[in-house]
Amino acid sequence: MNKKESKAKQIISYIGGDKLVLIFAIIAVFILFTVLNKNYMSIANITSILQAISLVGMVAIGHTYLIIAAQNDLSPGSLAAFSGVLLALLLSWGVPAVPAVLLTLLGGVVVGLFNSWMVTKIKLEAFIATLVTQSIVRGLAYIIVGGKPLSISHPAFIAIGKARFLEIPVSVWVMLICMVVFGFILAKTRFGRSVYAIGGSTEAARLAGLNPTKIITLCFILIGVLTSLGGIIFACRMNAGQPAANVNLEFDAITAVILGGVSFTGGVGNMFGTFLGVVLIQSFNTGLTMVNVNTFWQNLAKGALLLFALTSDYIRKERRAKALVEASMKAAEENK
Numbered sequence: 001m002n003k004k005e006s007k008a009k010q011i012i013s014y015i016g017g018d019k020l021v022l023i024f025a026i027i028a029v030f031i032l033f034t035v036l037n038k039n040y041m042s043i044a045n046i047t048s049i050l051q052a053i054s055l056v057g058m059v060a061i062g063h064t065y066l067i068i069a070a071q072n073d074l075s076p077g078s079l080a081a082f083s084g085v086l087l088a089l090l091l092s093w094g095v096p097a098v099p100a101v102l103l104t105l106l107g108g109v110v111v112g113l114f115n116s117w118m119v120t121k122i123k124l125e126a127f128i129a130t131l132v133t134q135s136i137v138r139g140l141a142y143i144i145v146g147g148k149p150l151s152i153s154h155p156a157f158i159a160i161g162k163a164r165f166l167e168i169p170v171s172v173w174v175m176l177i178c179m180v181v182f183g184f185i186l187a188k189t190r191f192g193r194s195v196y197a198i199g200g201s202t203e204a205a206r207l208a209g210l211n212p213t214k215i216i217t218l219c220f221i222l223i224g225v226l227t228s229l230g231g232i233i234f235a236c237r238m239n240a241g242q243p244a245a246n247v248n249l250e251f252d253a254i255t256a257v258i259l260g261g262v263s264f265t266g267g268v269g270n271m272f273g274t275f276l277g278v279v280l281i282q283s284f285n286t287g288l289t290m291v292n293v294n295t296f297w298q299n300l301a302k303g304a305l306l307l308f309a310l311t312s313d314y315i316r317k318e319r320r321a322k323a324l325v326e327a328s329m330k331a332a333e334e335n336k
Contacts, residue, residue: 108224145243256278
């Protein structure tokens with residue numbers, strides 16, 4: 001084996017074969033849509049993709065924790081819309097900027113606690129529990145503003161919506177910082193290891209001295225706060241709280257997380273994979289729009305992408321199970 005082959009294997013081993021596939025898929029998407037529409041690689045469109053990534057990415061961070069812990073949340077789209085509406089309403093009442101933001105984030109905490117209560121206390125499946133929340137929160141968003149968008153005229157929030165650093169929107173920097181911080185927490189801290197343990201086996205984690213209820217609650221609070229923060233930034237960009245906004249946001253986030261290698265059954269995944277998944281799905285969505293694909297066909301394509309993600313997850317799970325059996329058999333033979 002020459003040095004180049006050895007170096008290539010080291011890179012593949014470090015990044016991971018699945019991650020390299022995602023990187024090549026992202027490159028292929030960019031090439032495909034650039035061929036179909038030369039404006040796809042324009043500065044304006046790349047900026048648009050990055051801004052869209054920022055909101056999906058914030059939700060995907062929370063979903064990474066939840067899905068690794070073998071939970072789920074279908075309410076982020078509604079919560080993001082509600083958060084934007086709540087911020088706009090508080091500002092219209094003359095509430096100062098900082099208290100308005102804190103109260104909006106508190107709304108995310110409350111939603112997270114409510115979801116956790118339904119899952120951990122009354123033992124509803126997360127899918128059903130958060131579907132309930134999705135309906136309730138979206139309904140509240142419509143009710144508090146009478147079903148109409150509420151404009152934001154506060155100069156500080158308008159400035160946040162337009163602000164850029166190194167020509168990149170501030171919302172993107174916020175998402176990247178959150179990715180790094182929460183990726184580090186997931187990979188390098190006791191809490192992160194506890195999330196993996198809960199997803200691997202709740203009972204085993206309990207016997208090891210962990211508190212599954214507490215950890216799951218913290219994960220639901222985390223996605224609630226991150227979603228509310230994303231909703232605030234989105235409202236600043238739109239200069240309005242819109243109760244009809246962000247429909248199906250959670251499905252884009254879940255698809256991105258599963259594409260990124262997080263196992264839908266829990267216990268496996270990392271934040272780098274989630275980041276790649278977010279870039280892939282948003283690049284794909286934007287490309288479909290730019291080549292004028294009909295909305296109905298876009299929905300079909302998104303569904304197919306989610307199916308592909310779940311199928312890939314199943315294949316990865318089968319490979320892990322096979323590798324575990326082979327390792328166990330090898331260990332048994334060595335002990336004979």
